[in-house]
Amino acid sequence: MYIAFQKRTFFNYILGSFIAVFGVGSLFIFHTLTLSPDEIRYLLGIMMFSTLIMIVCEYVFYVKHIKPLREFYKRGHASYRSLVNAFHAIHSFPVLTVKRIMGPHLCGLSVPASGSAYIFIKMGYLDFPLYFIGLAWVGAILVAVMHALIEFFLTCRSIIPVVSDLLSRSEEYGKKLPLPHRHIVTIKGKLIYSSLFIAVFPILAFVLASGIQLNESSAGDIGAYWKWALTILAVIVSMAAFSSLLLYENINKPIEVLKQRFTKVEEGHLDPIVNIYSDEYATLVKGFNTMVRGIRERDKRNDSLLESFYTIFAATLDARDPYTAGHSNRVAEYAVLIGEVAGLPAGQIDLLKKSSLLHDIGKIGIRDDVLLKEGKLTDEEFAQIKMHPVIGANILEQVNLPNDLKPLLPGVKYHHERYDGRGYPEGLKGENIPLFGRIMAVADAYDAMTSDRPYRKGMPVEKALSILKDGKGTQWDPHYVDLFVKVISKNHKLGKQIG
Incomplete structure (x- = not known):
């Protein structure tokens, strides 16, 4: 990470220097001035000499600025203080880059360049008026500001992987990394400084270049002047657009x-x-994360309330009909087992479980003398019992379930449908019966057969499974019967208790 960041920083420096110093700066010198071959060689020599001094000066400051990062990444087990220093250093790097360009970069280039040019003019090697050195300083400042602006935004982009890496490493310490108070440029500052430079730079650059060009050009060479002016304008507008x-x-x-x-x-x-x-984006992102955390906590509470809702209804049914106590929970366990073996998605299995817990909720609407009757039911009484799936579905519809919970309804309403179409309440047949209804029909029948009642003992597992197999394709969906029989038989042989 440290080496990659240094490579990106070096690339940004070369790109910014090439555009600002050797691109625009050289254009003003070699395209604006009328130079002899010897003067071109002298100026190139001055630029190379000054550039070498600039690189040395800037390298000294760069080593100082990169030191906290180097110390953190070079250590095998860095301290938390070292991590904080590195975090502050990387956030400060865009501003420190600007300071390096406006300090050792500008002065390291301009001071030796202007001094060398003064000596060469005095010795007669360069045929320029001395005030051109002052104009050169103005141009150098403009170019340095442009270079600083370009590198500031390139560096803002380059630090992102390092910041992410340091934040991930902070989790090992169990502490949050504090943002630095210094060297942070706000969005307001970025907009003001950048917009001001983008607006002023073209005007100042053009005025500066025009003053030099008019001094060099003859009054009658209007065509050459406009050819030059259009070239300069094209470069200036391009740089302003790039900065924007x-x-x-x-x-x-x-x-x-x-x-x-x-x-x-x-x-x-x-x-x-x-x-x-x-x-300012740090505060905005912090607010977003707070919102997400609040939604998570709300969803967690809502899920807890829903689970309590299902548990309360199951307990209500148990209290109403103690002879079938625990039936809804066991049916839910069997239904989930079938869903898992069938490879249903986790979200669908969760809905299947909830639907199974509520599958007999409609029995709340059945009279006690019918629901709790121990003897054989009359046809009229059995017709009332057969209404409980519809009553249950009506109860849930009145609750106004959200869209993501509406898949609970088919299981509640259709768990007594038969695969051959002879079930109730609507006599649906085959795969026209909703998925949850077909799965829950198997789970419900198995628990009814294997559970003890006051008037009879629950069937052995082998007999209940035999009845399920005999009813494949008539009473129950053969696919889900096969899956259920296979998993129950395997667990029964291993002595595992389910339900």
């Missing part, structure tokens, strides 16, 4: 990240954003 694009990217990228994450939240993905920012 960098500014736009720096401001727009975090906004795009937030837009994407809000879309994810709408889709139900509640992932926080790694807060790699140090300006």
Whole structure:
């Protein structure tokens, strides 16, 4: 990570230097001035000599600025203080880059260049008026500011992987990394400084170049002047546009990240954003993460309330009909077992479990003398019992279930349908019976056969499974019977208790 960051920093430096110093700076010198071959050689020599001094000066400051990062990444087991220092250093790097360019970079280049030019003019090697050195300083400052602006935004982009890496490493210490108070440029500052430079730079650069060119050109050479002016304008406008694009990217990228994450939240993905920012976006991202955390906690509470809702209804049924106590929970366990063996998605299995817990909720609407009758039911009484799936579905419909819980209804309403179409309440047949209804019919029948009642003993497992197999394709879906019989037989042989 440390080496990759240094490579990106070096690339940014070369790119910014090439565009600002050797691109625009050289254009003003060699395209604006009328130079002899000897003067071109002298100026190239001055630039190379000054550039060497500039590189040495800037390297000294760069080593100082990169030191906290180097110490952290070179140590095998860095301390938390070292991590904090590295975190502060990487956040400060864009501003420190600007300081290096406006300090050792500018002075290391301009001071020896202007001194050498003064000596060469005095010795007669360069045929320039001395005030051109002052104009050169103005031009150098303009070029340095442009270079600093370019590298500032390139560095803002380059530090992101390092910031992310340091934040991930901070989890090992169980502490949050504090943002630095110094060397942080706000969005307001970025907009003001960048917009001011983008607006002023073209005017100042053109005025400066025009003053030099008018001094060099003859009054009658209007065509040559406009050819030159159009070339200079094209370069200036291109640089202003490039700087504006960098500014736009720096401001727009975090906004795009937030837009994407809000879309994810709408889709139900509640992932926080790694807060790699140090300006106003840091507060915005912090607010987003707080919102996500609140939604997670709310969903957790809602899930807990829903689980309590299902448990309360199951307990209510147990209290109403103690002879079938625990039946809903066991049916839910068997149904989930079938769903898992069938390879249903986790979300669908969760809904299957909830639907199974509520499958007999409609029995609340059956009179006690019918529901709790120990003897044989009359046809009229059995007709009342057969209404409990519809009553249960009506109860849940009145609750106004949200869309993601509406799949609970088919299981509650259709768990007594038969595969041959002779079931109730609607006489659905085959795969026209909803999935949950077909699975729960198997689970419900097995528990009814194997559970003890006051008037009879529960069947042995082998006999209940034999009845299920005999009823494949008539009473129950053969596919889910086969899956259930296979898993129950295997667990029974191993002595595992289910339900």
